Amino acid sequence: MMRAAVCVRAGGPEVLEIRKVPIPAVRAGWSLIEVKGAGLNRSELRTRQGHSPSVTFPRILGIECVGVVAESTDPRLPVGRTVAAVMGEMGRAFDGGYAEYAVLPNELLMPIATSLPWEVLAALPETYLTAQGSLDALGVAPGDRLLIRGGTSSVGMAAASIATALGVETAATTRQPVKLSGLHTTHALLDDGGSAAAAVRGLWPDGPDHVLDLVGARTALDSLQLVRRGGSVCVSGSLSGWLLSEFEPIAAIPSGTKLTSFHSKDIAGNVAALQQIVGQVEAGAYRPNLDRTFGLGELADAHAYLESDQATGKVVVLP
Numbered sequence: 001m002m003r004a005a006v007c008v009r010a011g012g013p014e015v016l017e018i019r020k021v022p023i024p025a026v027r028a029g030w031s032l033i034e035v036k037g038a039g040l041n042r043s044e045l046r047t048r049q050g051h052s053p054s055v056t057f058p059r060i061l062g063i064e065c066v067g068v069v070a071e072s073t074d075p076r077l078p079v080g081r082t083v084a085a086v087m088g089e090m091g092r093a094f095d096g097g098y099a100e101y102a103v104l105p106n107e108l109l110m111p112i113a114t115s116l117p118w119e120v121l122a123a124l125p126e127t128y129l130t131a132q133g134s135l136d137a138l139g140v141a142p143g144d145r146l147l148i149r150g151g152t153s154s155v156g157m158a159a160a161s162i163a164t165a166l167g168v169e170t171a172a173t174t175r176q177p178v179k180l181s182g183l184h185t186t187h188a189l190l191d192d193g194g195s196a197a198a199a200v201r202g203l204w205p206d207g208p209d210h211v212l213d214l215v216g217a218r219t220a221l222d223s224l225q226l227v228r229r230g231g232s233v234c235v236s237g238s239l240s241g242w243l244l245s246e247f248e249p250i251a252a253i254p255s256g257t258k259l260t261s262f263h264s265k266d267i268a269g270n271v272a273a274l275q276q277i278v279g280q281v282e283a284g285a286y287r288p289n290l291d292r293t294f295g296l297g298e299l300a301d302a303h304a305y306l307e308s309d310q311a312t313g314k315v316v317v318l319p
Contacts, residue, residue, distance in 0.1 A: 001020045001021065001022060001023065002020070002021060002022075002023045002099060002100040002101045003018060003019070003020060003021075003099070003100050003296055003297075003319070004018070004019055004021050004060050004095075004098060004099035004100065004296075005017070005018055005060065005061070005098040005099065005296060005299035005300075005317075006018075006019045006021065006058050006059070006060055007047075007048050007057055007058060007059050007060070007061050008057060008058045009057050009058075010048065010049060010050025010057065011048070011049070011050070012049075013048075013300040013301070013303040013304045013307070014300060015048065016048065016061075016098075016299050016300045016303060018296065018297050018299070021099075023100075023101045024095065024101065024102070024103040025103070026071050026072075026073060026103055027073075027103070028073060029073060029105060029106055030073060030103050030104060030105055030106060031069055031070075031071060031072045031073055031074060031077055031103070031104065031106055031109060032069070032070045032071040032072075032101060032102075032103050033065065033067045033068070033069060033070060033083060033085070033101065033102050033103075033104055033109070034067045034068050034069075034070045034100065034101055035065045035066075035067040035097055035099060035100060035101060035102055035319050036065075036066055036067040036068065036118040036121075036122070036318070036319070037065065037066050037067070037118040037119055037121065037122025037316050037317070037318050037319075038062045038064060038065040038066075038096075038097035038098060038122060038316065038317045038319070039064050039065075039122050039123055039124075039125065039126055039127065039154075039314055039315070039316050039317075040302055040303070040306050040314075040315040040316065040317060041063055041064070041126055042306070043063060044061045044062065044063060044091065044303075045303060045306060045307055047059075047061055047091070047092065048061060048303065052092060054092065054093070055092050055093075059091065059092075059095065060091065060095035060096055060097075060098050060099050060102075061091040061096055061097075061098050062090060062091040062096030062097030062098040062099070062102075063086065063087055063090045063091045063092070063096055063097070063126065064084070064085060064086045064087070064090065064096075064097055064122075064125050064126040065084070065085055065090075065096070065097030065102060065122070066082070066083070066084045066085075066112075066118065066121045066122045066125065067082075067083065067102075068080055068081065068082055068083070069081045069083060069109075070101065073106065074106040074109075076111065077106065077109055077111060081111050082111065082112050082113070082114060082121075083109045083110060083111050083112065084109075084110045084112055084121070084124075084125045084274060085097075085102075085104050085108045085109050085110065085125075086108070086110075086125045086126050086129060086264065086267065086268050087108070087126070087264055087265045087267070087268040088104075088105060088107070088108040088265070088268045088269075090102075090104065090108070097317075098296070098299060098317065099296075099319065100296070100319045107268075107269055108268055108269055109269075110125075110269060110270070110271040110274050110275075111271065112271070112274060112275055112278055113275065113278075114278045114282065115282065116278065116281065116282060116288075118318060119290060119293050119316050119318060120281065120288045120290060121278070122316045122317075122318070123154070123288050123289065123290045123313075123314035123316050124158075124274070124277055124278065124281065124288065125274060126264055127154040127155050127158045127289070127314055128158045128162075128274075128277045128286070129264065129267040129270060129273055129274060129277070130155050130158075130236060130262065130264045130267065131155050131156075131158035131159035131161075131162055132158075132162060132267075132273060132277065133236075133262045133264070133266060133267050134155070134159060134212050134234050134236040134262040135159060135162055135163060135166075135212070136262075137234045137236075137260050137261070137262045138210040138212065138232045138233075138234045138260070139210070139232060140163060140166065140168055140209075140210055141166075141168075142166055142167035142168065143167060143168070143169075144168050144169070144209040144210060145168070145169045145170075145171075145204055145208040145209045145210070146159075146163050146168050146169070146170045146171070146208060146209065146210045146211075146212065147170075147171050147172070147173070147196075147200060147208040147210070147211045147212070147223075147226065147227075148160060148163075148170065148171070148172040148173070148185070148211075148212045148214065149172075149173050149191070149196070149211065149212070149213045149214060149215045149219050149223060150173070150174075150213070150214030150215045150237055151172025151173050151174055151185065151188070151214075152172075152174045152312045152313070153214050153237065154289060154291075154311075154313050154314040154315075155214055155236065155237060156172060156212070156214050156237075157184070157287065157289040157312075157313050158286070158289060159212055160172055160184055160185045161184070161285075161286040161287045161289070162286060164184070164185070164186075165280065165285045165286060169186050170185040170186050170187070171185055171186060171187035171188070171189055171200070171203055171208070172185045172187070172188060172189065173189045173190070173191040173196060173199075174188070174189075174190065174191060175190075175191050184287065187203055189203075191215075196219075196222065196226060197222075197225070197226060200226050204228075206228045206229075207226055207227050207228035207229075207231065208226065208227055208228065208231065209227070209228060209231045209232075210227065210231055210232050210233070210234070211223040211226060211227045211231070211232075211233045211234070212234050212236060213233060213234065213235045213236070213237065214236055214237030215237060216235060216237050217244055220233070220235050220244060221244070221247075221252050223235075224252055224253055224254065224257060224259060225254070227257060229254055229255070229256055229257060230256040230257060230258075231257060231258070232257070232258040232259075232260065233257070233258065233259050233260070234260050234261060234262055235259075235260075235261045236261060236262045236263075288314075289313035289314055290313060290314050290316060291311040291312055291313035291314055291315055292305065292311065292315055292316075293315075293316045293317070293318050294315070294316070294317050294318070295317070295318060295319075296317060296318070296319040298317075299317055302315055302317055
């Protein structure tokens with residue numbers, strides 16, 4: 001048997017119940033992982049709230065985890081190997097990382113060599129792989145100017161770390177004045193909920209070369225007006241929701257400006273990218289941006305904490 005945080009139905013944090021359940025059985029093409037840490041993500045909050053129609057309850061949530069191989073069906077994944085896993089319908093179509101053990105598809109498992117403690121390693125996979133993929137989608141290069149909207153989110157802070165190490169001039173926004181000091185960027189800007197045009201134009205009269213928009217629906221159209229003509233905007237987050245009710249591409253996108261997106265499902269299984277990120281954190285070039293850790297028995301408290309927007313960086317659960 002094992003302990004797991006089971007989401008018994010849609011609702012508030014209280015629907016996450018700590019239960020003793022059987023350790024899941026290994027089957028062909030899957031391996032058993034002893035979970036050592038699991039990063040929390042806002043998509044898990046929405047699933048818990050009932051906004052993921054494909055998810056049925058009860059379900060063990062958690063779209064990422066790190067740990068060691070306990071039983072393997074893949075020769076490249078020997079018992080005891082440190083691995084990370086992200087996405088691939090973890091915590092949605094099948095049980096995910098909010099447990100002491102998880103059976104996961106072999107193609108999701110990324111073997112990693114590292115000396116990092118579990119709580120730091122657990123803060124990296126979804127966050128840093130999404131940040132790296134977003135910057136790649138934007139085409140960010142040394143000397144460019146980058147605006148990150150939603151800069152105190154875990155992905156925003158990871159993107160700032162990567163961009164700064166690359167030699168990019170970076171500005172980031174937050175809605176909360178108390179979090180301005182937590183923005184490790186060249187410029188920190190307060191977002192009052194309206195257009196950030198005045199603050200951004202004060203820094204860069206022609207606008208930034210790129211905007212990484214992690215706020216989403218509320219700010220996406222404004223971001224297209226902020227970026228310099230011919231620049232690029234990547235929407236990789238949905239802190240304010242998923243949908244734009246009225247979107248007219250020709251009217252909303254200035255001529256020559258590029259609008260793209262990045263979805264973290266595209267980085268599932270990318271061993272080389274994650275190993276490079278881990279190496280940069282170990283070398284001190286990237287910040288792990290770990291905000292706080294919780295025990296598995298405190299999972300409901302962890303969800304409430306993340307939902308309250310108190311976190312600056314990544315929240316991690318340690319089973």
